[in-house]
Amino acid sequence: MxxxxxxxxxxxxxxxxxxxxxxxxxxxxxxxxxxxxxxxxxxxxxxxxxxxxxxxxxxxxxxxxxxxxxxxxxxxxxxxxxxxxxxxxxxxxxxxxxxxxxxxxxxxxxxxxxxxxxxxxxxxxxAGEIVGCFGLTEPDSGSDPASMRTHARRDGEDWVLNGSKMWITNGNVADVAVVWARTEDGIRGFIVPAGTPGFEQRTIHHKMSLRASETGELVLDNCRLPGDAMLPGAAGLSGPLSCLNEARFGILFGALGAGRASFTAAVDYVGNRTQFGKPLSAFQLTQHKIAEMTVKLSAGTALAMHLGRLKDDHQLTSDHVSIGKLANVRAALDVARTARTMLGANGISLEYPVIRHMVNLESVMTYEGTEEIHALAIGRAITGIAAFA
CATH class of the missing domain: 1.10.540.10 (Acyl-CoA dehydrogenase/oxidase, N-terminal domain)
Structure with a gap:
């Protein structure tokens, strides 16, 4: 055993x-x-x-x-x-x-x-009775949210919003959206209930990744909101960025789950698949792959646990989260890709979970900050020099 x-x-x-x-x-x-x-x-x-x-x-x-x-x-x-x-x-x-x-x-x-x-x-x-979404990314503004075009202007006591948000998880099915927009006083957050006149929620089709997930576009066309729809405590980019940091923390743990599921599926497969008179798990090349995958997932899980303990002690920074997100998504994707090879042709079949996790992780690598953006954040933290532009 x-x-x-x-x-x-x-x-x-x-x-x-x-x-x-x-x-x-x-x-x-x-x-x-x-x-x-x-x-x-x-x-x-x-x-x-x-x-x-x-x-x-x-x-x-x-x-x-x-x-x-x-x-x-x-x-x-x-x-x-x-x-x-x-x-x-x-x-x-x-x-x-x-x-x-x-x-x-x-x-x-x-x-x-x-x-x-x-x-x-x-x-x-x-309670899950109300579904929400988060509107920050735009068709022309992903990694650079400061360049957002969505804007909100005062009209008497009301706010009027115009713009669009893209690649919004839950966006097409949400009962309420937290939308970030530029105002005369900087970037602010607004609560936009579904069904508000001028607020349209569209479904994004033809995805090849995260297919078991609802993704939408939010369109705001003279969308009128009452004055109390604005989040009073958020001013500037620090508001939405703090939310992204919370989500990234979940990702640096979550990605390891996709990697683990791919790994355990591959280990089970090579233990039962016989070629040349013995199970695939008996070959040296297979065991080397298993060893590499074990090390990557173990290191990633230990890193995640350490960062989680830091967060519980109120010591976690956004730079720590960037390290975790970059390292663990990369590790999980490497593991899933290796697992795909170990299943041979069966690796592309949905009868096994590996290809599904592999293509999903391609999206996870991109959203909540691309690999490049997190690399630049880590570089800035170490050198003191911002190299984003």
């Missing part, structure tokens, strides 16, 4: 407390019971069952789980990260839904909203 379990070869489970272990067990069971038997079909159809799954995720306390009050679970950062890992072991689209709901839609309302805004939106969002 193997001495090291593929799912946790360096026994990081032994470092978890009882609450963290309970989160891992509960989320892993949820994914097994409600996701794994269906996700290949969802991926092939380009579909995600938002209205069915959101209430279930809410019942488990997974939506905004790292926030306090208003129906939120108030868990530790590490528990949130571990939940993201287990969710993404099911599919990146599942973890993306939870990340967007909690870290990009609920977090800005929780941190920057008025008490009235928190009371109006957060309990329903925590």
């Amino acid at each position: 193997p001495n090291l379990p593929a799912i946790d070869p360096i026994d990081l489970r032994s470092t978890l407390d009882d609450d963290e272990r309970a989160v891992v067990a509960a989320v892993r069971q949820l994914v097994k019971d409600q996701v794994l038997d269906h996700v290949e079909e969802w991926f092939e159809r380009g579909y995600f069952p938002v209205r069915e799954l959101a209430p279930e995720l809410g019942k488990m306390g997974l939506l905004g789980m790292h926030l306090d009050g208003y129906g939120c679970a108030g868990t530790s950062a590490v528990a949130y990260g571990l939940a993201c890992l287990e969710l993404e072991a099911g599919d990146s689209g599942l973890r993306s839904f939870v990340s967007v709901q909690g870290s990009l839609a609920m977090f800005p309302i929780h941190k920057y909203g008025s008490e009235e805004q928190r009371q109006q939106w957060l309990p329903g969002m925590a």
Whole structure:
């Protein structure tokens, strides 16, 4: 029998407390019971069952789980990260839904909203009854959000918004959007309910990645909002960037789930596939691949746990998150690509999870800051010199 379990070869489970272990067990069971038997079909159809799954995720306390009050679970950062890992072991689209709901839609309302805004939106969002999205990226503004064209102007007591947002997870199905726009006083955040006149939500089709995820475009055409739709506590780019940092923290854990699922599928496959009279796992080249994958995932998980402990101690910086996001998404993608080779032709079949995770991770590498942007952030942190332009 193997001495090291593929799912946790360096026994990081032994470092978890009882609450963290309970989160891992509960989320892993949820994914097994409600996701794994269906996700290949969802991926092939380009579909995600938002209205069915959101209430279930809410019942488990997974939506905004790292926030306090208003129906939120108030868990530790590490528990949130571990939940993201287990969710993404099911599919990146599942973890993306939870990340967007909690870290990009609920977090800005929780941190920057008025008490009235928190009371109006957060309990329903925590329960999965209200779905949110985050509107920052634009058709011509991705890595450089300061160049956004969406703008808001005062008209009496109201705000009037014009512009568009692109590649918005949940954007086409959301009940409410947190939209960032340029004003005379700088960039501000606005709460835009679905159905507001002048606010259109469109579905983005023809994706080859994150297919089990809803993605939309938000169009604002003289969209009129009351004066109290603005988030009073957010001014400038620091508002949306702080939200992205929260989401990136979930990603640096989550990506490892996709990598782990690819790795364990490959280990199982080579242990049962016989060629030249012996299992593929008996070949030296196969074992070398397994060793490399084990090291990458183990190092990534140890890094994630360290950064999670820093966050719980209020010592985590955005530069730390950039290190984690860059390192762990790259490691997970390398593992998924290697796993794909180990399955041979079966590696491109949706009967196995590997190709689905591999193409999903191509998107994960890009969103919430591309690999290049995080490299520049790390370079600036080490040298003191900004090289973004």
